[in-house]
Amino acid sequence: MLAYAARRLAALPITLFIIVTLAFAVVRSAPGGPFDAEQSLPPQVKANLERAYGLDQPLALQYARYLRGVVHGDFGPSLRYRDLSVRELIVQGLPVSLTLGFCALIVALAVGLPLGILAARRRGSALDHGIMGLAVLGVALPSFVIGPVLVLVFGLLLHWLPVAGWQGGNPTYLILPVITLALPLLAYIARLVRGSLLEVLQSDYIRAARARGLGDARVIWRHALPAALLPVVSYLGPATAYVVTGSLVVETVFALPGTGRYLVDAAINRDYTLVMGMVIVYGLITLLCNLAADLAYGWLDPRIGHGS
16 A cells, blocks of 8 residues: 555656646636736836736746746745735635635534434435435535525524634634535535445345344444445545635635635636646645545455555
């Protein structure tokens, strides 16, 4: 497994190089520029700004300069937030996104796993149908619908929770965005656990365990659940990357100063360097999360030969 992890880590720079190249081409091919929104700028001032940021040079030269800076950990200055560099913006926003994402992941696992197990144990009952119905609803409703509904009910009508802001990481400001981000993930986990557990419970070794007189709880928790968690582990790799990097809508709805909100603003305002910096960070997080999920999958199922 260590050799497999080493090979995957050795391939990371190549994958990131491909991501940077494709992102650079896509960003620069988009219509408009970072200074087009400033209609009051005289043409000469706009030309001076482009010269100052190197945007008047050929694309190949801009690409080579950007790659050289990335290798040295320099993502360049932000074209929108001109008093800050891209690295400073990432350092400011990434802790917020990481906190929001991992809290949502913990909530999803803490609620989704028991619900999936309970639905599998009560297969065909009203409880099973109710849990799966709520899971389908959680999957179907997008975050931009769930968030405003929670704000309307718990913030504006009941006045129980704040509806926007960060306030230095005050936990009460995290409750609504965490629930909004966790609900779709929770629903997927509950459905995966139920379906996988029902399949595992039909296996021969589970029948043998029951024939030896083992109790239902011991059969599920000790023998069936580790095998049933394999699809969940496979899903958690991209899911973890999603809750950390895919909180664009949630951060915008709840006015959180995370990297997702910076990425939305950067894309709208054609802030090339900020978009590229966010893409690199998000790509790295996604690759590492997928690697962790693959290693966990191999640990749960020794039949998988990572070493071959």
